[in-house]
Amino acid sequence: MRRLTLLLLSVLPGLLAGCVVGRVYRDHPLDERKIAGLQRGVTTKEQVLQQFGPPQEIEARELVAVGVPFEQFLNRRGEKLPVDSLVGARYFRYTFSRGNAFGIILVLFNYLDFDQKNDSLVIFFDMNNVVQDYAFAKDTELLPRFGFWSR
Amino acid sequence: MKLGFQSAGALLLAGALATLVSACTVARYYYGAPLRGDPAVLVEGQSTKADVLHLLGPPLQINHQTDGDAFVYTYDRENFSSLTVREPISGQMIFTYRRDFDKRDTLVVLFDFVGVVRGVAVDHRTEELPAL
Numbered sequence: 545m546r547r548l549t550l551l552l553l554s555v556l557p558g559l560l561a562g563c564v565v566g567r568v569y570r571d572h573p574l575d576e577r578k579i580a581g582l583q584r585g586v587t588t589k590e591q592v593l594q595q596f597g598p599p600q601e602i603e604a605r606e607l608v609a610v611g612v613p614f615e616q617f618l619n620r621r622g623e624k625l626p627v628d629s630l631v632g633a634r635y636f637r638y639t640f641s642r643g644n645a646f647g648i649i650l651v652l653f654n655y656l657d658f659d660q661k662n663d664s665l666v667i668f669f670d671m672n673n674v675v676q677d678y679a680f681a682k683d684t685e686l687l688p689r690f691g692f693w694s695r
Numbered sequence: 696m697k698l699g700f701q702s703a704g705a706l707l708l709a710g711a712l713a714t715l716v717s718a719c720t721v722a723r724y725y726y727g728a729p730l731r732g733d734p735a736v737l738v739e740g741q742s743t744k745a746d747v748l749h750l751l752g753p754p755l756q757i758n759h760q761t762d763g764d765a766f767v768y769t770y771d772r773e774n775f776s777s778l779t780v781r782e783p784i785s786g787q788m789i790f791t792y793r794r795d796f797d798k799r800d801t802l803v804v805l806f807d808f809v810g811v812v813r814g815v816a817v818d819h820r821t822e823e824l825p826a827l
Contacts, residue, residue, distance in 0.1 A: 550707065603757065635757065656722035666753035668744075677745050681752035683728035692723070 564656075565690070566645030571600065573640050574663050579680050582667065589673040592636060596665075599636035638665040642684045646691030657691030717780045721827070726771040727755065730800050734817050737804065744810035751802070760805070763813065768802040772821045798824050 578595045581587075643660040661683040670676040688694035732750040736742075747766060754766035773796065780790040798820040805814035 546703065549704070637753070652718060654718060654720040656720065658723070659725040661725075661728055664753045664755075666748075666757075677748055679748035679751075679753040681728070681731075686728050 561651070562649040564645065564647035564649065566643075566647075566658075568641070568643035568645070568660070570641035571639060574638055574665050574680070574682075576680075576682075579665060579678075582675055582678050584675055584677060587675040589636075589669050589675075592667055592675065596636075596638055600639050601637035603635050603637075635666055635668045638667075639663065640684065642687055644687045644689065644691075646688075646693075655691075657688075659687055659691075661687050717778070720775070720777045720779075722773075722775040724771075724773040724775070726773075727769060729770050729821075730768055730802050730817075730819075734802055734804070734815050737812050737815050739812050739814065742812040744806055744812075747804050747806075747812065751804070754804075763805060763807040764810075765806070766804045768804075770800040770821060771797070772799070772824060773797045774824050774826075776827065796824050 574596075581595070582592070640663040641660060642662075643658060645656070645658045647656040648654065663680075663682045663684050665678065665680045667678040668676045731752055734751070736750065737747065744764075751766070751768055755769050756767040758765040758767060775793070775795045777791065777793040779788060779792075781788055800817075800819045800821050802817045803815070804812060807813045
């Protein structure tokens with residue numbers, strides 16, 4: 545009886561253990577077939593928007609900020625250009641984020657593991673709104689499924 | 696020395712009580728992926744923005760400076776551990792010890808106006824994280 549009590553008391557903390565598995569998905573996966581179709585010097589910004597939809601990030605910069613004189617583009621001195629002529633989007637960024645959480649909740653000891661990785665596509669445009677360059681990384685493939693057990 | 700049943704029971708009860716009032720937590724957080732490519736192959740004044748994108752992939756940040764752009768790549772890791780002791784009846788915290796290490800690998804590539812590499816800086820700090 546005493547041994548049984550001892551055994552029960554020693555395994556009790558183990559019986560109170562819990563496990564946590566969490567998954568976070570933000571935005572939608574990027575289509576690699578469409579990415580393969582991007583051509584430097586050929587694909588236009590309009591085509592990019594048609595294929596990939598609205599980007600998560602648009603970076604635009606005023607020409608004056610990079611030291612490019614825009615007076616030459618004006619028909620008459622003092623005339624103001626429309627804003628969209630002065631500001632050109634330099635790159636679009638598309639991202640898909642995933643996070644995997646894993647935890648072991650014991651009575652005496654808790655372990656938590658959270659890993660977040662992104663698939664990222666950055667497309668640069670030239671002044672004619674044609675793809676100048678792009679880079680893609682599929683880092684979500686590196687996510688461990690069950691924390692340290694999968695690393 | 697032999698312990699009686701009551702003494703052993705009291706000891707076990709005390710042990711069980713101790714397990715209910717103290718807890719240790721270890722946590723690991725990872726943001727982003729380890730830096731890819733070897734920045735040592737980049738040649739200042741020669742390598743271009745296209746070379747950098749091909750070698751290192753899309754940067755996490757693109758910053759603008761007065762004399763050109765800067766690509767920033769980072770990989771962030773955090774190791775956290777804590778020990779908490781609580782009073783068993785009221786649940787009031789008696790003692791807490793926390794230790795939090797946040798380290799990152801950072802790579803910065805500077806360009807001039809025409810997109811040629813003018814500077815590279817890399818720092819690997821995640822290797823310094825203590826295991827426990």
